[in-house]
Amino acid sequence: xxxxxxxxxxxxxxxxxxxxxxxxxxxxxxxxxxxxxxxxxxxxxxxxxxxxxxxxxxxxxxxxxxxxxxxxxxxxxxxxxxxxxxxxxxxxxxxxxxxxxxxxxxxxxxxxxxxxxxxxxxxxxxxxxxxxxxxxxxxxxxxxxxxxxxxxxxxxxxxxxxxxxxxxxxxxxxxxxxxxxxxxxxxxxxxxx
Amino acid sequence: xxxxxxxxxxxxxxxxxxxxxxxxxxxxxxxxxxxxxxxxxxxxxxxxxxxxxxxxxxxxxxxxxxxxxxxxxxxxxxxxxxxxxxxxxxxxxxxxxxxxxxxxxxxxxxxxxxxxxxxxxxxxxxxxxxxxxxxxxxxxxxxxxxxxxxxxxxxxxxxxxxxxxxxxxxxxxxxxxxxxxxxxxxxxxxxxx
Numbered sequence: 516x517x518x519x520x521x522x523x524x525x526x527x528x529x530x531x532x533x534x535x536x537x538x539x540x541x542x543x544x545x546x547x548x549x550x551x552x553x554x555x556x557x558x559x560x561x562x563x564x565x566x567x568x569x570x571x572x573x574x575x576x577x578x579x580x581x582x583x584x585x586x587x588x589x590x591x592x593x594x595x596x597x598x599x600x601x602x603x604x605x606x607x608x609x610x611x612x613x614x615x616x617x618x619x620x621x622x623x624x625x626x627x628x629x630x631x632x633x634x635x636x637x638x639x640x641x642x643x644x645x646x647x648x649x650x651x652x653x654x655x656x657x658x659x660x661x662x663x664x665x666x667x668x669x670x671x672x673x674x675x676x677x678x679x680x681x682x683x684x685x686x687x688x689x690x691x692x693x694x695x696x697x698x699x700x701x702x703x704x705x706x707x708x
Numbered sequence: 709x710x711x712x713x714x715x716x717x718x719x720x721x722x723x724x725x726x727x728x729x730x731x732x733x734x735x736x737x738x739x740x741x742x743x744x745x746x747x748x749x750x751x752x753x754x755x756x757x758x759x760x761x762x763x764x765x766x767x768x769x770x771x772x773x774x775x776x777x778x779x780x781x782x783x784x785x786x787x788x789x790x791x792x793x794x795x796x797x798x799x800x801x802x803x804x805x806x807x808x809x810x811x812x813x814x815x816x817x818x819x820x821x822x823x824x825x826x827x828x829x830x831x832x833x834x835x836x837x838x839x840x841x842x843x844x845x846x847x848x849x850x851x852x853x854x855x856x857x858x859x860x861x862x863x864x865x866x867x868x869x870x871x872x873x874x875x876x877x878x879x880x881x882x883x884x885x886x887x888x889x890x891x892x893x894x895x896x897x898x899x900x901x
Contacts, residue, residue: 528779535728537735538751539827542728547778549850557779558731560753585740586721586750587826631825633780634732657742676887678880687871690883694869 526636527559539563539597540635560635566608567595569626569671569685570618570644575707576665578616578647583660591664591674593641593685604640612644615661617653621646626705627688641685643706668706672699719829720752732756732790733828754829759801760788762819762864762878763811763837768900769858771809771840776853784857784867786834786878797833805837808854810846814839819898820881834878836899861899865892 527543535542540562547557570578570593583589596611598604605623612618626641655661666674675689692702720736728735733755740750763771763786776782789804791797798816805811819834848854859867868882885895 535730535735537728538737538749540733540735540751540753542730542733542735544731547851549778550853551850553850555851556731558733560733585742632828635825657744657746658740658748660743676884678884687879687883690880690887691869691871693887694883 527561531559558634560637562635562637563597563599564604564607564637565595565639566598566604566611567593567639567641568608568612568620568623568644569593569642569706570612570616570620570647571706572647572665575668577668577671577706578618579664579666579671580615581662581664584658589660591679594661598640604638605642608640608642608644612647613651614654614656615659616663617649617651618644618647619650620644621648624705626685629687645708668703671706672702720754724752752827752829756790756792757797757800757830758788758832759791759797759804760786760832760834761801761805761813761816761837762786762835762899763805763809763813763840764899765858766839766841768861770861770864770899771811772857772859772864773808774855774857777851782853784872787854791833798835801833801835801837805840806844807847807849808852809856810842810844811837811840812843813837814841817898819878822880838901861896864899865895 528545531543531545533541534544540560542558542560544556544558546554548554572578579591580594581589582592594612594615596607598607608623612620622645624643624645626643628641629639631637631639653661672689672693675686676693689702692698721738724736724738726734727737733753735751735753737749737751739747741747765771772784773787774782775785787805787808789800791800801816805813815838817836817838819836821834822832824830824832846854865882865886868879869886882895885891
């Protein structure tokens, strides 16, 4: 039994059946009664959740990574990966951070979560890793190439505002915070305190 | 042949094979060579693109909708739907707007596009419909209930900043615009000119 997938299956109606099991995505379908009493086949996907960590060094430097994968352009991102079976999001975040960068944070704080797509049981858990210390060399799998890209908090905000930071991992909370000086100051404390 | 799906299939590598055809999602897999010469099964989904339209009346009122679907909470959103086989995004936007609200715009302008998920061939095309006039009653399918929710431009910005507007359909461009008065003024012109 896959505890992770069965947990997330709770977003499906009880009569949903798995009709395909993929490498990442499982497909579920069910017959849904519509408002006029007729029925239609509804479809929903289940995939492992994603974790993202913004690692922060004791001096306040934030470690982004230049991440290359086969068949995709190199992107600037925060260390990230999938929650494996039986893992908690926190456990997955610590494991991915260690594997990709060799850093271990003194403490891990929840930043925010998002659900990227309505028809997919899929959560993205975003963390801030405070007081990161290098305790190992990165251990990359053969489908990854990773290079550290250290930046200051102010540059993270600037990249996000310019849209140069490629993904939505932190766009909305950073943009909302940047709308007023108090919000930006509060966000700065969340990363650097 | 499905011209829409075959068009989007171009994001897949040539050796990708369809391993499942769903009601919405098709699943493709291929053997991907990794950096060390080993291989792994990679997976990518293809689904119909989505269109979203912000309809604007001649007096500047923006028509959002309270959208109910079976098995989901009612949400506040812009009229939206799927691009059908053989349709252009513009054609789908006009059709969905007419079906859901009965409005026809004098002109349709591209607002922006986004790709919500890296492993899914799926684009969301967002339009602004200018000078909308009611030319018909809504024709809803049995899986929809829709109620008009007219708001002013300023309220759209406020809802987006507060996060009360539930989806990311317009969050990034609106938040970015709201960061400075010139940007907000320019966005206002895009909706109301």
